[in-house]
Amino acid sequence: MLHVDGSCHCEKIKFEADIDAGKATICHCTDCQQLTGAPFRVVVPVAKEHFKLLQGEPKTYLKIAESGNRRLQAFCPDCGTSIYATSEFNQEVFGLRVGTLQQRALISPQKHIWHRSSMPWLQSMDTLATFEKQPS
Numbered sequence: 001m002l003h004v005d006g007s008c009h010c011e012k013i014k015f016e017a018d019i020d021a022g023k024a025t026i027c028h029c030t031d032c033q034q035l036t037g038a039p040f041r042v043v044v045p046v047a048k049e050h051f052k053l054l055q056g057e058p059k060t061y062l063k064i065a066e067s068g069n070r071r072l073q074a075f076c077p078d079c080g081t082s083i084y085a086t087s088e089f090n091q092e093v094f095g096l097r098v099g100t101l102q103q104r105a106l107i108s109p110q111k112h113i114w115h116r117s118s119m120p121w122l123q124s125m126d127t128l129a130t131f132e133k134q135p136s
């Protein structure tokens with residue numbers, strides 16, 4: 001188990017959790033792409049008893065998938081940072097958004113899901129011009 005601390009960008013919402021970093025997953029589904037504005041999202045599951053909200057109260061958006069699956073998407077009402085998603089009726093497991101965790105560099109994803117909608121250009125990321133900061 002890895003102890004992690006997380007917060008939204010404006011720091012109104014803070015939480016801590018104990019996770020199994022080996023369960024981190026990259027999700028390439030079209031919902032994650034649209035909700036994040038990014039090509040994919042990295043998620044790690046945490047059981048309710050290992051997740052503790054320390055400060056703030058997330059707002060939730062109910063996402064209903066084509067399959068009828070109903071997922072609550074929790075986010076900061078002020079800065080919009082995604083915090084977690086959970087089942088609408090059975091809130092036992094939270095899919096934490098790894099980008100909100102201070103320890104995110106230690107959490108290396110172990111698998112890709114919904115790879116059928118992954119961006120084709122991800123295969124050639126290593127060949128792009130690279131700058132350590134914003135180029136001038």
Ligand SMILES: [Zn+2]
Nearest residue numbers: 008010076079
């Ligand atoms: Zn915030």
Ligand SMILES: [Zn+2]
Nearest residue numbers: 027028029032
């Ligand atoms: Zn997804």
